[in-house]
Amino acid sequence: MNIGAAAEEAGVSAKMIRHYEAIGLLRPALRRDNRYRDYGDREVHELRFIGRARRLGFSIEEIRTLLALWRDDARPSRDVRRVAQAHLQDLESRIAEMQAMAGSLRELVAHCHGDSRPDCPILDGLGAARENG
Amino acid sequence: MNIGAAAEEAGVSAKMIRHYEAIGLLRPALRRDNRYRDYGDREVHELRFIGRARRLGFSIEEIRTLLALWRDDARPSRDVRRVAQAHLQDLESRIAEMQAMAGSLRELVAHCHGDSRPDCPILDGLGAARENG
DNA sequence: GCTTGACCTTCCAATGGTGGGAAGGTGTAT
DNA sequence: ATACACCTTCCCACCATTGGAAGGTCAAGC
Structure with missing residues (x-):
């Protein structure tokens, strides 16, 4: 093949x-x-x-580990679970980060009238003096 | 400075x-x-x-656009909103994708006893013959 | 004045995962 | 023979960021 x-x-x-x-x-x-x-x-x-x-x-490196475990008939399932769980937690924390981004962004977008006028809370938010706004 | x-x-x-x-x-x-x-x-x-x-x-390119709008006192807020909304939708779809991944993974992890025995639903799931399992 | 250390400069390379494409060899069907 | 679809290796690009080398500059302390 x-x-x-x-x-x-x-x-x-x-x-x-x-x-x-x-x-x-x-x-x-x-x-x-x-x-x-x-x-x-x-x-x-x-x-x-x-x-x-x-x-x-x-990731490729995680897969390298998983493949080794897959090929090994005597692997303890514990080892597999550890890799999967670590990746899951990584995924979850990245999702949380992105949700925080999306949340802030939704807030900004919601307050922007989005017409021909120049004033815009989105730009104001990005240019604001304070970090949390 | x-x-x-x-x-x-x-x-x-x-x-x-x-x-x-x-x-x-x-x-x-x-x-x-x-x-x-x-x-x-x-x-x-x-x-x-x-x-x-x-x-x-x-992204850098999005920021390039946003910066130009920020510098332009006469920009229509519509233009800013469009950029932000497009990015927001992109974010949301990526979040959804990752949540799907996390969901499948959680399922697999939940069914793995994670002890010294070799049988492992996680590896079974990854190696399965069917694509949707 | 001379050394030390913290800055600054430019330039090149690596990361991770994937795709694009060049330049050339091979297999098969008409 | 010719066309076309496949294969090979090789190098490059993406995106955003970091690291480091090799060298210039500045301020403090001796």
């Missing part, structure tokens, strides 16, 4: 597959006589794992 | 101030005989504006 087909099946771009191999996330793919990379079900399965983890926001 | 002091006052790193100047977000600072950049209240005020906008998640 060529890289394009594997990419299609796994939901990861061919570009990224090569990249994952280059940074050592994946073992170098087998090559045909062509020098074309050759993928089987096992590799596609791994790629799908990576794709899904990326879509859940895990 | 040297760049360090201006950075301190405005809540933006000196490194970034130079960068903002290099990319044309800020007009080149006046220089002393030293060749040191020299900042006054007006410039610090602008830097503070930029810092606040960055903290609200506006």
Whole structure:
């Protein structure tokens, strides 16, 4: 199976597959006589794992850890849970940050009449002398 | 006022101030005989504006637009509002995406007993054959 | 006057994850 | 043979920020 087909099946771009191999996330793919990379079900399965983890926001380094655990039949689920929970907390704190941003912004937008007049609470808020306003 | 002091006052790193100047977000600072950049209240005020906008998640290009509007006494507040609202919607959709991630992840974490046993719904979820699981 | 240390200057590189594209090889169908 | 779709490696760009090297400047203390 060529890289394009594997990419299609796994939901990861061919570009990224090569990249994952280059940074050592994946073992170098087998090559045909062509020098074309050759993928089987096992590799596609791994790629799908990576794709899904990326879509859940895990970093490459986190995925490196998760893949190692995945391959290890004797891993304690505790280790997996720790990685996932740390990432979840990271996600949650980033969400909270962005919600704070959105909240302030909504406030500013709500008070701006948004017509042809120049006075604008949004610009006033950004230019204000005090940091909390 | 040297760049360090201006950075301190405005809540933006000196490194970034130079960068903002290099990319044309800020007009080149006046220089002393030293060749040191020299900042006054007006410039610090602008830097503070930029810092606040960055903290609200506006991109450099958005800030470029906002700064131009800020400097233009005759801007229609409509234009400002449009920029802010577009950014707000962008923020909101990114928040929604991340909340979806966090939700799936919470689900997985909740079902993982997290002890010394190897079976783990988190890994099962990431490795699953189906995409929606 | 000379040293020390805290500033400042410019320039180059790295981060993370992904995409774009060049330049060239390969496979397959007409 | 020709066209086209795929593959290969390689380098570059994005965005915003940080780090560091190599060197200039200033103020304080001895």
